[in-house]
Amino acid sequence: MEQKSSLGEEQAYLDALYRRLDGMRAEAAARLAEKMRESGGTPQERSQRDSAVTMYTDQVAVLGAVENGLCFGRLDFAGEAERRYIGRIGVFDDRGDYEPLLVDWRAPAARPFYLATAAAPLGVVRRRHIRTAGRTVAALDDEVLDLDDAGAGAHDLTGEATLLAALDARRTGRMRDIVETIQAEQDRIIRADLSGTLVVQGGPGTGKTAVALHRAAYLLYTYRQQLSKQVVLILGPNPTFLGYIGQVLPSLAETGVLLRTLGGMFPGVNARRAEPDEVAEIKGRAVMADVIAAAVADRQRVPDEPIEINIEGETQLLLQPATVRAARDQVRRTGKLHNLARPDFDTEIIHALSLQLAEKIGTDPYANDALGGEDAPGDPIIFDEADLAQIRRELRREPEVLAVLDWLWPVLTPQQIVAGLYASLTRMTAAASGLLTLAEQEALLREPKGGFSPADVPLLDEAAELLGEEENTRRERVAELERLFQLEYAQGAIDIALGSRSVDLEDEDDPELLMGTDLLDASRMAERQQFDAALTAAQRAAADRTWAFGHVIVDEAQELSPMAWRLLMRRCPSRSMTVVGDVAQTGDLGGTSSWDDALAPYLERRYRLTELTVSYRTPGEIMDLAAPVLARVNPALAVPRAVRHTGVRPWRLTGDLSMLVKAVSEWSGDGRLGVIVPAGLLGAATAALPEAASGARADLTSPVVVLTVRQSKGLEFDAVIVYDPDRIVAESPRGDGDLYVALTRATQTLGLVSPGPIASLPD
Numbered sequence: 001m002e003q004k005s006s007l008g009e010e011q012a013y014l015d016a017l018y019r020r021l022d023g024m025r026a027e028a029a030a031r032l033a034e035k036m037r038e039s040g041g042t043p044q045e046r047s048q049r050d051s052a053v054t055m056y057t058d059q060v061a062v063l064g065a066v067e068n069g070l071c072f073g074r075l076d077f078a079g080e081a082e083r084r085y086i087g088r089i090g091v092f093d094d095r096g097d098y099e100p101l102l103v104d105w106r107a108p109a110a111r112p113f114y115l116a117t118a119a120a121p122l123g124v125v126r127r128r129h130i131r132t133a134g135r136t137v138a139a140l141d142d143e144v145l146d147l148d149d150a151g152a153g154a155h156d157l158t159g160e161a162t163l164l165a166a167l168d169a170r171r172t173g174r175m176r177d178i179v180e181t182i183q184a185e186q187d188r189i190i191r192a193d194l195s196g197t198l199v200v201q202g203g204p205g206t207g208k209t210a211v212a213l214h215r216a217a218y219l220l221y222t223y224r225q226q227l228s229k230q231v232v233l234i235l236g237p238n239p240t241f242l243g244y245i246g247q248v249l250p251s252l253a254e255t256g257v258l259l260r261t262l263g264g265m266f267p268g269v270n271a272r273r274a275e276p277d278e279v280a281e282i283k284g285r286a287v288m289a290d291v292i293a294a295a296v297a298d299r300q301r302v303p304d305e306p307i308e309i310n311i312e313g314e315t316q317l318l319l320q321p322a323t324v325r326a327a328r329d330q331v332r333r334t335g336k337l338h339n340l341a342r343p344d345f346d347t348e349i350i351h352a353l354s355l356q357l358a359e360k361i362g363t364d365p366y367a368n369d370a371l372g373g374e375d376a377p378g379d380p381i382i383f384d385e386a387d388l389a390q391i392r393r394e395l396r397r398e399p400e401v402l403a404v405l406d407w408l409w410p411v412l413t414p415q416q417i418v419a420g421l422y423a424s425l426t427r428m429t430a431a432a433s434g435l436l437t438l439a440e441q442e443a444l445l446r447e448p449k450g451g452f453s454p455a456d457v458p459l460l461d462e463a464a465e466l467l468g469e470e471e472n473t474r475r476e477r478v479a480e481l482e483r484l485f486q487l488e489y490a491q492g493a494i495d496i497a498l499g500s501r502s503v504d505l506e507d508e509d510d511p512e513l514l515m516g517t518d519l520l521d522a523s524r525m526a527e528r529q530q531f532d533a534a535l536t537a538a539q540r541a542a543a544d545r546t547w548a549f550g551h552v553i554v555d556e557a558q559e560l561s562p563m564a565w566r567l568l569m570r571r572c573p574s575r576s577m578t579v580v581g582d583v584a585q586t587g588d589l590g591g592t593s594s595w596d597d598a599l600a601p602y603l604e605r606r607y608r609l610t611e612l613t614v615s616y617r618t619p620g621e622i623m624d625l626a627a628p629v630l631a632r633v634n635p636a637l638a639v640p641r642a643v644r645h646t647g648v649r650p651w652r653l654t655g656d657l658s659m660l661v662k663a664v665s666e667w668s669g670d671g672r673l674g675v676i677v678p679a680g681l682l683g684a685a686t687a688a689l690p691e692a693a694s695g696a697r698a699d700l701t702s703p704v705v706v707l708t709v710r711q712s713k714g715l716e717f718d719a720v721i722v723y724d725p726d727r728i729v730a731e732s733p734r735g736d737g738d739l740y741v742a743l744t745r746a747t748q749t750l751g752l753v754s755p756g757p758i759a760s761l762p763d
């Protein structure tokens with residue numbers, strides 16, 4: 001009875017909240033439409049109008065994103081009968097004195113919702129979880145924070161019933177936000193200080209990714225002024241993963257974040273080339289910074305023999321190796337970057353050539369005499385400074401001189417340095433001898449066609465740092481990107497006006513690929529804004545290789561190579577970072593098994609390490625099976641405590657791929673099944689299961705998905721079948737870590753299919 005009246009009471013409150021939300025939406029949409037209709041005006045007016053369009057577009061997006069689960073909690077405080085409703089955004093009454101109707105979950109006033117316990121109630125007497133379906137209240141879970149209950153419950157879970165309902169829910173192939181059930185240990189990380197580097201170590205399913213995303217939302221809310229200008233970067237391991245998490249931030253009403261993989265961190269390059277793990281490992285080594293530096297230095301040539309240069313087809317000058325060496329050393333001493341130093345090098349060489357030319361003309365007055373040889377030789381000519389300047393100007397126009405300068409000190413792009421290295425063993429050896437073995441150097445050689453791999457990106461970045469960009473190249477690139485972004489931006493504004501949402505997901509494909517509305521509309525609108533584009537800070541950051549982010553969040557951070565860390569640290573000079581990962585799950589050969597090893601070069605030990613200890617994903621029965629594998633990977637790491645047991649032990653079948661096919665066809669679950677196979681069997685397994693989605697860009701919303709361990713990283717499925725665990729272990733030096741990852745992807749059930757007895761797992 002009491003429950004029923006409470007439901008009615010909460011429904012009435014919810015109805016009022018949604019009415020207010022509808023009102024706010026209508027208002028924002030009307031303002032946006034009005035601003036979009038305006039045209040003309042002074043440049044300043046146009047720029048103000050564009051800022052307003054950006055602001056209202058954001059507002060419409062935010063208000064659209066909070067439809068589901070707008071309000072999910074209520075706190076009742078002791079004494080003064082105060083109540084606070086907690087939700088996705090803050091909502092104020094539009095009448096009277098603007099009473100808060102809903103407190104944003106990120107506001108300090110909402111914190112007791114996540115932290116209050118019976119032992120430390122923070123003034124709260126009751127915490128209510130309001131579960132909704134659309135705009136209807138579906139259920140209420142009350143916790144009375146009573147000291148008599150303090151210490152009860154195995155895990156001190158907050159809102160246990162709501163949490164378990166969320167954990168038991170079928171997976172959709174897209175990650176959901178956890179804003180309704182954030183646990184205390186997670187809340188402390190989400191709201192940790194912005195400054196400094198925070199490392200979050202946690203076993204599989206402890207909510208690291210969820211925490212990282214909510215932290216981004218929290219930081220943007222709390223430090224909006226600062227971070228909306230400087231942008232928060234979230235770096236994830238692969239495009240599938242970014243697709244998986246891509247909806248979380250918009251559902252939390254945050255769009256001002258840049259999501260990227262390492263392969264997308266060099267503007268203008270879409271690094272998707274596949275390569276063997278062993279090759280990626282070599283490219284990730286710290287010593288590659290020296291190899292790239294040597295490769296740049298190697299392009300500053302000193303010839304073995306004097307170079308003959310013909311001036312106007314008649315006078316021959318000789319450029320001596322010693323002259324070139326002296327010029328090169330002189331220019332190197334200035335410390336300027338390679339491309340930016342080229343004019344200095346030109347000056348040195350032209351100066352030397354001009355003296356030579358002057359001397360030639362001076363001692364042979366007929367040399368340049370158009371009449372030639374009739375007159376008697378005169379006295380040597382003395383050149384003054386103006387004559388010499390004239391000679392230098394002429395030399396700078398001589399095609400042969402220019403060609404020689406280009407050969408001795410070419411202006412280069414980072415792509416030319418890196419691809420040039422891979423294209424020639426001579427170049428490779430010149431740069432890498434003493435740093436890499438000959439076999440390693442040879443392993444890096446490759447066909448020039450086919451683009452770059454993700455492991456090349458830190459090398460391109462390193463080269464860019466050493467080359468320096470010529471201002472006009474940079475300006476041209478930014479202009480081109482601005483043009484594309486104007487188009488995207490215009491499209492985004494139209495999409496939002498039509499009520500759909502857009503995410504700033506990494507665009508792996510054609511950046512001009514527009515969806516939804518008519519391209520013409522978008523380009524017309526882009527034209528209108530040609531001169532005063534309202535690029536968002538995130539868009540600017542995406543286009544600018546040297547952008548310094550306000551905060552960087554790295555997920556699956558254990559996979560980053562030393563070279564990748566180097567790139568990332570350059571993008572985050574403030575070292576305000578959240579580094580999230582599990583050193584037991586490292587799969588990449590260039591990744592780390594120790595946070596100290598990875599971070600010491602930049603931070604020494606000045607980082608805060610915190611741990612997540614409870615696994616929300618993986619049931620106890622599966623965690624028990626995985627525990628001995630973890631002990632082999634790193635006995636010092638604790639097995640996360642599973643938050644729930646399902647009563648279903650992992651099952652096993654013996655047989656080959658046909659047995660796997662049978663097991664998949666007999667799977668009767670109505671959620672999603674992940675089939676994890678050794679990398680060497682992906683092709684065969686995909687062929688055997690033609691209905692399943694598969695591979696690097698698998699559609700995770702399909703009922704059955706076939707993946708390698710690497711591809712399954714960070715993902716989860718209702719049920720998982722792992723095929724041939726021993727082969728997974730045997731395939732890589734990090735095989736035990738891989739098996740640990742594979743075993744811990746299921747939220748409900750795990751099955752093992754193997755051609756024989758499984759040596760890598762206990763019976």
Ligand SMILES: Nc1ncnc2c1ncn2[C@@H]1O[C@H](COP(=O)(O)OP(=O)(O)OP(=O)(O)O)[C@@H](O)[C@H]1O
Pocket residue numbers: 163166167176177178181182183186202203204205206207208209210211582585616617713714715716744
């Ligand atoms: N407080 C919570 N409330 C509800 N669900 C949660 C909570 N914390 C974590 N989860 C859920 O547990 C699952 C695992 O979370 P997540 O993927 O963030 O873990 P992870 O530590 O990143 O795992 P992995 O190391 O395997 O990548 C997700 O479905 C997530 O939504």
